[in-house]
Amino acid sequence: MRHKHKGYHVPTISLIIPAAGLGTRFHQSSGAAFSKSRRRDSKLFYDLAGEPVLARTLAAFVEIPEIREVVLAVSPGMRSEIKRVLGRAACQKIRYVTGAKTRAGSVLSALRRTSPSSEWVMVHDGARPLVTTAAIRQLIRGSVGWDGVILARKVIPTIKRVLRSDGRIESTVDRSTLYEAETPQMVRRSVLIKAYKMNPCALQATDEAGLLESIGARVRVISHDGWNPKITTVTDLFLAESMIQNSNPTCTRTGIGFDTHRLVPGRKLWLGGIAIPSPKGSLGHSDGDALLHAIADAMLGVIGRGDIGEWFPDKDPRWKDVKSGVIVEKVLAESKKTGWLPYHVDSNIILETPRLGPYKMKIRRRIARLLQLPIEDVSVKARTREGLGAEGEGLAITCQAVVSMKRIQIAEGDIRKRRS
Numbered sequence: 001m002r003h004k005h006k007g008y009h010v011p012t013i014s015l016i017i018p019a020a021g022l023g024t025r026f027h028q029s030s031g032a033a034f035s036k037s038r039r040r041d042s043k044l045f046y047d048l049a050g051e052p053v054l055a056r057t058l059a060a061f062v063e064i065p066e067i068r069e070v071v072l073a074v075s076p077g078m079r080s081e082i083k084r085v086l087g088r089a090a091c092q093k094i095r096y097v098t099g100a101k102t103r104a105g106s107v108l109s110a111l112r113r114t115s116p117s118s119e120w121v122m123v124h125d126g127a128r129p130l131v132t133t134a135a136i137r138q139l140i141r142g143s144v145g146w147d148g149v150i151l152a153r154k155v156i157p158t159i160k161r162v163l164r165s166d167g168r169i170e171s172t173v174d175r176s177t178l179y180e181a182e183t184p185q186m187v188r189r190s191v192l193i194k195a196y197k198m199n200p201c202a203l204q205a206t207d208e209a210g211l212l213e214s215i216g217a218r219v220r221v222i223s224h225d226g227w228n229p230k231i232t233t234v235t236d237l238f239l240a241e242s243m244i245q246n247s248n249p250t251c252t253r254t255g256i257g258f259d260t261h262r263l264v265p266g267r268k269l270w271l272g273g274i275a276i277p278s279p280k281g282s283l284g285h286s287d288g289d290a291l292l293h294a295i296a297d298a299m300l301g302v303i304g305r306g307d308i309g310e311w312f313p314d315k316d317p318r319w320k321d322v323k324s325g326v327i328v329e330k331v332l333a334e335s336k337k338t339g340w341l342p343y344h345v346d347s348n349i350i351l352e353t354p355r356l357g358p359y360k361m362k363i364r365r366r367i368a369r370l371l372q373l374p375i376e377d378v379s380v381k382a383r384t385r386e387g388l389g390a391e392g393e394g395l396a397i398t399c400q401a402v403v404s405m406k407r408i409q410i411a412e413g414d415i416r417k418r419r420s
């Protein structure tokens with residue numbers, strides 16, 4: 001939360017997201033990257049590191065309390081899809097208008113739906129999902145005393161001015177005063193309305209700053225060094241994805257699990273959910289499946305939720321003789337709830353006898369089904385201890401597991417808060 005200094009005036013802002021664009025260049029650039037059936041989808045619904053582009057765009061604004069309402073300018077038919085991908089809770093603040101042919105037309109339709117009690121209108125492209133909460137805050141801070149402020153980046157490449165006819169270079173442009181205009185653009189609502197009224201070419205304007213400039217209003221750039229691209233082509237989408245993956249090491253995590261059970265006569269030997277014919281079985285409150293216990297513990301490690309001893313205490317009669325598959329399923333459900341999915345499992349079974357060769361495939365298949373993974377992503381290795389130690393003497397079985405997991409979109413489309 002912003003500190004409320006004495007005398008600090010908290011601005012009221014309506015956020016407008018023009019999202020009605022056809023994405024023609026995006027689909028032209030897609031080649032074989034996506035199936036034909038997706039060609040008609042808006043690029044805003046494409047997956048970007050586990051979340052739809054539009055959900056990521058909106059996430060940066062969720063933590064800005066000055067933003068009172070969100071008006072989305074969309075094409076007919078997008079509305080129900082937006083509700084589906086964002087979830088009901090996230091959509092409560094959102095109002096919809098039908099977009100127009102041009103961006104400025106869409107913004108005008110949305111502007112008419114904004115509350116007159118908002119002093120400011122902030123416009124942000126639906127296809128700029130990498131904007132950060134910090135940059136938005138910077139913009140709001142910079143608005144004091146101005147009619148408008150826009151996020152912009154200093155032009156770095158060398159720019160040539162050429163003759164239209166044959167491309168001959170006329171001059172090298174002094175780039176020290178050149179900026180590339182981005183969004184968000186934050187403008188006084190009354191001034192923007194006036195600009196639409198006064199400028200006869202308003203509907204052709206490519207940004208809000210341009211409209212304000214045309215009536216002589218005072219607009220300034222807020223320079224930033226981040227990367228806030230507009231997703232125009234499929235290459236942009238892939239670049240943005242790798243940027244997110246690289247800048248967010250918590251997108252994947254690895255958990256480690258370990259379990260030992262005593263081997264005693266008169267018990268079944270369960271391993272990976274398969275009953276292995278054996279004169280001895282593992283002693284335990286549950287079915288004693290050390291492999292599934294190690295896997296479940298590794299997953300709890302990833303999500304930081306303790307260990308299975310805490311989740312399934314052996315004092316609790318509910319878990320007496322419980323099939324360990326149930327334990328894995330419960331842990332998987334909890335993982336999904338916290339936004340994590342396994343994508344690879346490696347494991348060791350340390351056991352002297354019986355030899356597990358004939359059962360390994362069955363065990364892998366069973367674990368793959370429990371974790372909803374392809375069988376290639378589940379590895380089960382079996383070792384003996386050459387007669388040494390408790391396992392070697394046939395007194396115990398030990399299992400180890402390493403489970404790799406990736407972050408997924410939070411259930412029910414809840415917009416995940418972006419870490420800024």
Ligand code: MG
Binds near residue numbers: 288
């Ligand atoms: Mg155990």
